[in-house]
Amino acid sequence: MWIPSSLAEVEATIQATWGETPDLVVCRLNVRQLKKDVLLLYLDSLADKNSINNNVLQPLLFETHDATNVEEVAVLIGQKKYTNLWSEVETAVFQGESVLFIDGEQQALLLDTQGWPQRAIAEPQVESSIKGAHQGFIETSGKNIALIRRYLPNRELKVKELIVGRRGKTKVALLYLEDVTHPEVLKELEDRIRMIDVDAVVNTGELMQLIEDNPFSPFPQFLLTERPDAAVSNLLQGRIVVVVDRSPSVMIAPMSFIAFFQTIDDYSTRWMIATFLRLLRTLAFFIAIFLPSLYIAAISFHYELLPLNLILTVGESREQVPLPPILEAILMELAIEMLREAGLRLPAPIGQTVGIVGGVVIGQAAVQAGLVSNIMVVVVAITAIGSFIIPNPDMSESVRLIRFPMMIVSSLFGVIGMAIGLMILVIHLACLESLGTPFGSPFAPVRFRDWKDTVVRFPLWTMRSRPLSAHPIQLKRQTKTRK
Amino acid sequence: MKAAALLLCVALFLSGCGMNTKLDSLTMTLTLGLDTDGGKLLSYSSSPVFNKDAKEHTEVIEVNASSLREGRYKIDLFASGRAVGGKIQNVVIGKAFAKKKEIPSLLDVLYRDPKNSTTALLIVYDGPVKELMESKQKDKPRLAVAIKDLIMTTAVDKQTVKANLLDFHRTLFDKGCTPFASEMTRKNGKMMANGTALFDNKGKYITSLSPKETPFLQLLRKEIKPAIPFTLRTAALTGKKENISVSIEHGKVRYETRYRNGRFQFHVQIDAGVIITEKIADIDISKKQKQLEKMIAHEIKTKTTALVKTFQHHHVDPVGFGLYARAYEYDHWKKVENDWGKAFAAADVSVSVKAKVISYGVIH
Structure with missing residues (x-):
């Protein structure tokens, strides 16, 4: 469905789409310089009111001069998108974005004014550590990706975003190092996630159960962690980190048995x-x-x-x-x-x-x-x-x-x-x-070289190559720096 | 895969692994006693009782049986649990009984049934075994523990030997040596370790060594670690009845074996490093070191020579001279191997000792 051009029609469509939604704000303004009416639409509960007031309304009312179309409207938002599809408007509103319609325009402006309730970054509760970082993942995937990026300011760190769940529309981001992670492993994971057809994925634990290899095993086959440093350490071994929006733990795949017995403190x-x-x-x-x-x-x-x-x-x-x-x-x-x-x-x-x-x-x-x-x-x-x-x-x-x-x-x-x-x-x-x-790597199959980092931990400088368990395509991790 | 797992489970039930031996329902014989009373074989079992209602924590059962296994069946009639021998710590044999009967055939069940413990200590008891088994010593733990502790710790100080059923079997089976066991008795109502019991090559009790002689047996057997302590009189040096205590800390014992004039000749060379642990006698040891060393060497020589004489007299060889004979003079050994005790009795054994004082202790 296309976005109707007249605001009256837009208002009617809004009425039809959002019936019982008391937190929906429909704000019709007359922009004098534009000599047109505009309509701002957002969900009160998911949008940041400060951002809307200061970055959208204020410039719109006082700084817009002679804009003739949507592109020329002045707003102080970096991330803006244009759309003429009503379904995209719908999704955007539910993501906390605000939508700006201009009378007579077929396009609407999607503004990133998200501001849903979220907690501050805090010490991980389940996996506490003595020497590791004291920042744990929170429930917003964007923040979680940011925590990981802080460790790896590297263009090889790729983020692949998928949407899971018909109703939930959960954002699932796959993070991996492109020059290390084996493409087939990545493809396998991506395929499995794409195959999921459920209402919603509330938690990473749910996602994990939907895609694990052997659901009848007593052992977990993927690691859930709430520590960014642990996630990064696994990224560097060629593993893939799956960040699920709204869940404070990320999933790491593929995993080996022995890695469940290792902590980030072991390396520090x-x-x-x-x-x-x-x-x-x-x-x-x-x-x-x-x-x-x-x-x-x-x-x-x-x-x-x-x-x-x-x-x-x-x-x-x-x-x-x-x-x-x-x-x-x-x-x-x-x-x-x-x-x-x-x-x-x-x-x-x-x-x-x-x-x-x-x-x-x-x-x-x-x-x-x-x-x-x-x-x-x-x-x-x-x-x-x-x-x-x-x-x-x-x-x-x-x-x-x-x-x-x-x-x-x-x-x-x-x-x-x-x-x-x-x-x-x-x-x-x-x-x-x-x-x-293989889950049992490096014991089954036997890979002696990787035994350096199993039930014993050799000095860091001796572990010059990445473990083979995740089949990394780039083996060399560091050069020989000490005798 | 699933079929194999199922088969495995079924097979487990078939193999008889299902028969369990719950600790609560066992009468574990910890000390086994064997004695005779006018030609009857008496078998004793002392086992711990785990029950809060029982006044005594040890249960002693006496039965009259022709063999140990038969005795066990009879013990079962009396015992509240199943009688088992998997944890036997001590096998106590009455001296009178051991003198009369060759014991190996009686002990057969202990070796043959793998559920029985073969690491139990073999002990000869000088007196009626009943008295030991039924003794209640308020200042001692359970009988089995008390006996075992007594023998093990005394053996460290070399005043008795530590010989378990396997040792006994090995020394009996080997034609080059004869078995021995520890010996104990009771004095003033208390049990005590009392040297070593010697057996002949048929496993019949022959004679005993006193706690004072046993250290020198251990020396000849090269069992020196951790130390061999003994006390000697210094009359030869000071002319008075005084003591000095020494302990052999390390030493070398070498055997030279020859066959001359139709008999074996053994020469034992002992190099002993001793420390002085106590000096009552008034000797200026810094001046008389040489004499002292000589005196110690003489003492060791006298004692060991006397010991060897005893062995030869009784036709026993607990030291294992026969092992050297077999190693160095196999042809001659082969002729006498079935009667080594007699051949050993005829052998010439000479001992020479060099002693060196390596420490005079902390004070002078």
Whole structure:
């Protein structure tokens, strides 16, 4: 539908298009110098009133002299667009732009006066860091792209914008380094996003689930982060950053398993400490998955595994416990999961209360009542801490989930069950793909050169090439600067 | 893939892995006792009890059986849980019993059934085993832990040896040496480690070494680390009944083996570096260093020579002279390997010792 030329018709069309929209402002003005009526249309709630008053209305009324068409109207807005399509007017108004119609003109002027409610850039809440930047992504994609651009003032950083969702019309921006990212990987991601046909994508997490390789895997195949520095670090490895408008976390694809255990702090601390922390995380990963099942296996099948003094301690601490080890363990693990979930959703002051009540009830009362053993409490606590050490929340949750099937197999088959569970896990991880690239890289397939940045972290100057996991087309990252 | 996973799950149930051994329902024999009473074989089991209602935390069961496995079935009749031997820490054998019977055939089940522990200590008890098994010592932990701790720590100080079932089996099986085990007894109601029990090559108890002789057995076996402490009288040097305590910190023990005139000849050369740990005797050690060293060397020589004489007298070879004979004089060894104890008894063994004082301690 074309934009009608007479303002009366425009007004009628507006009436037809926006029926029940109290925040719609239709402002008809008479511009004396122009000797014409103009009509300004915007959504009060999404537009910046200051900008409209100072940059649109004021110049329009006092500085326009003898403009004859739309192009000559004076407004102090840098980004202005012309359109003669009504559908574009509609979209623009919903994006917070204001539209200027001039009587007798077929074209309308779209002015960038966006000013919707948004919060200030703040410290990332979920992924805090000691040495990393204290700026986190917010809900406006433009700002988020700006945060990334600040790190990479480089023309190779490309932004590809797509619109997702029939109603939501969410802006999804793909950021990548053109000379590093493999074009096929980029095309795969772009195709998958284009295939999405949904009402709206409210969050990056939703987008991730719509396009991930294996939705039946317990493991996340893409990384969600709210840290610009982490996003940039991944961009430099040839990965693609997907910024979704209205969502404070960005998605990074393709991803490898081991990258979920790395934090930005690893690169800003010295390599020995970073290596130690990474080994600690690897250990924590295994503890979080296997410790409760090992306890169950040892108590129910392989009492020979425990040294004499430990077996006496365990036996003594279990002497009052009426439950078999598997029930004892599941009871405690569920209790701790409930505590965690309760603490997460509650406002901070009440959340603390939950922690105290839960801690006292589980730590003290349950043991004194003889429901669970001391050793079990220690096992559950270490397991919980182990799962919290994993820096990525998605991976941490996956690990917590895998623990339960592991506990069940170990209660049925002991250590043999655990071994089979581990094998299935390894096979699954080796088979998993992220955007068609191997998820297990650099362990499956084995790429020894990339082991420098896995469970250990070599000094930065030794990591001269980009890891192969995202198939970068430009491998060289830096030259040899030190012996 | 899915079919394979399913098959795997089913196969797991088939293999018998489903049979579990819950800690709560086990009667874990931690100390196994063997003794005789007028020709009957008595088997004892001491196991921990995990129950808050039980007054005693150790359960001792005595049964009369012809073998250990049969004994276990009988123990099962008494025990509140399933009797298992996976955590046996000590196997205590009455001395009277060990004298009469060759024990290896009785211990067979401990080696043959893989669920049994073969790292249990083998201990010969001088006295009725019943008395040890039923003893309650208020100042000691559970019996099994107390016995094990006693032997392990005493063995570090070389006053007894540490021999588990595997060691016993190996030394029994090897024709070049004979087995030994630690020995303990009770004195004034308290248990104590009491040197070393020596067995012949059939596994029958022969004789014992006292806690004072055991360090020199360990020296001959080259088990010097961390140190071999002993105390000697200094009468030869000062003319008075006084003491000096030394400890062999490092040393070299070399064996020279020959075959001459129809018998084996062994020469043992010991180079010992000793430190003085205590000096009661009034000796000016800075002046009389040479004499002191000589005296220490003499003491070591006397003790080791006497020890070897004892071995030869009883036709046992816990040191393993036979290993050297086999290594250096294989042809001659081959002829006597089945009766090495006798051949060893006829052998000439000479010992020469060089001692060097490497430290006089912190004060002079």
